[in-house]
Amino acid sequence: MRWVAAALCALLATATPLHGQDRRLDDRLDAETRRAVLALVDSARAAGLPTEPLIQKALEGESKGATGERIVAAVHALLGRLREARGALGPTAGDAELVAGAAAISVGVSADRLERLRRVGAGASLTLALVALADLVQRGVPPDTAATAIEALARVRSGEAEYRMLRQLVEQDIRTGAAPAAAALERARLITGGRSPVIPPDGPPGPEPPNVGGER
């Protein structure tokens, strides 16, 4: 029986990566970079934050030819954003929400706006809302304006289709010369204007027709 227990322990020991280890990093990072990254991973683990995004950030950097110094800086910055996102989204936030929140913070959205968005009640779609928020800011919409537009959608319990539609319409408007902030607010107003979601069967609508005669 003792042999069985010992064998099981040995099996578990080889199958479970120890703290401060990750085989995926061994072959792809130099020793110094690996040590620094693993130290950051241990810090995240101690804080109850997800560690996998940090390892993936390091692998992404290696895959894209970044230097060890830059990889460590990127992992360090991500750890900071995850901490900030946890503070804004609360201790019950899931890993996906934290990662999406960190992405929003990375483009300039404040922790206060994240907290407001959580309170608005995006619910199960909080991750989608945060991703759409980061995308809008990335396209040139000012962070607070983008957050306002996203909050408008979150209030009516929007889903993936609405957030995707908002992103695509704003992108289209910007491409045709519209101001990013105005495009985001106007499109959010348009999408949330009706009680039922605006999902045409053949894709998102084009730009609004010209206001002939000034009736509106």
Place this chain on the structure above:
Amino acid sequence: MVARVGGRAHVVGRTAGRPGTLLRRCPGRSRWAPLVVALLTPAAAVAQRLDIEAGTGIIRSGPATTAAAAILAPTLAIGGGDSILQLGGQLAGLATGGVAAELYGTGAWSHAVGDGIGLAARLEGRWSALPAAVDVGEARVMLGIRLGGPNRGASAEIGVARYRAPTGPQTAPQGEIAAWSVFGRLRLRASAAMSAFREPLTAPQEPVVEPPDSALSSEPPVARTMRLRRYTDAELGAEWRPGRLELHLAWGVRMRDAASVAESWGRAAASYVLRDGLALTAAAGVMPTSIEWGLRRAPFGRIGLRFDVSAAGSGVPPIPAPPGTPALQVRNASDGYVVLLARVPGARRVEVKGDFTDWQPVELSAAGPDLWQAHLRVAPGIHRVNLRVDGGAWMVPPGLPSVLDEFGGMVGLLVVE
């Protein structure tokens, strides 16, 4: 025989002369079946894509004749991106009796030497035969330069072709320039192919007297009166792929051929995906005169079914792709994995890398017209991903939200629920 859209017209030899050796040895149609099975079974194991098209139509049956036929045409494609090998063939049982056969192969390689600049090499071969006719064939080697990428670019190639023509073997120079551009789901292409061919002079024109091939020949010296024909085939083509439909149109004109009046040709082909791996196909048009093989301009038409052997059994129906659908989507699979689907029009190779692949490139396999797929373990959550088409630069998959990746590029965000 049958003109395939996207390629040159396929032609066969004349009725006089030595009969096709392969067909003469195997006159019965049933004898082809084991050969086809033997060729296709190992091919299916290595194919990136293996299509078999079966149908009926009107094909060229001789220098100046056409005939109804039952057609079986397999096509095997291996590789992608910078290196592609395509092999194909066609067997046609003629209503007038006998079997027409054709084999062809194309290998194309390119090597990037700078941003948007590449060297290209192409090797082509074709063999064709009809019952009671001379086998004909050609081999072509082309070298050139490519500018741009899969969505917009141009190429220039020069090379040499070796013909096995009814008038005897000969070698001739070749040249081709082409340009292409993609506008959404529409791909346009324009090309001009320059050719030269010496043929026996049959009309009272200014002769070119050619000496015998070798002064040491045992045969008595006979002066053969030949004329050199130089001509340019210009062609405009369009491909349109809305959803399950795929439409090809082409129109061409022969220019600068002093020995004949200018002629034009055209073809239209369409396919519609009925279900995973099965498509309805139709094609019709007019094939140009083949100067090299002595065949007249002729009409053709056919309809049939195309079975994609490599996609069969994947269980992944093509995604209807309305405007605005992201290029990358995820579907749950029954085995605990997900099916990652990429809709990339006109691609020859598609790769992804992201946090669900530990940032190692994974090549997707062809799953239908413009559709690529991979079975991967992707956990629910938010994932960072990049896409690469035809070996180009890594990019954000179109339609996905994106953020800076902190390493000088962009990355797409894929949410899996």
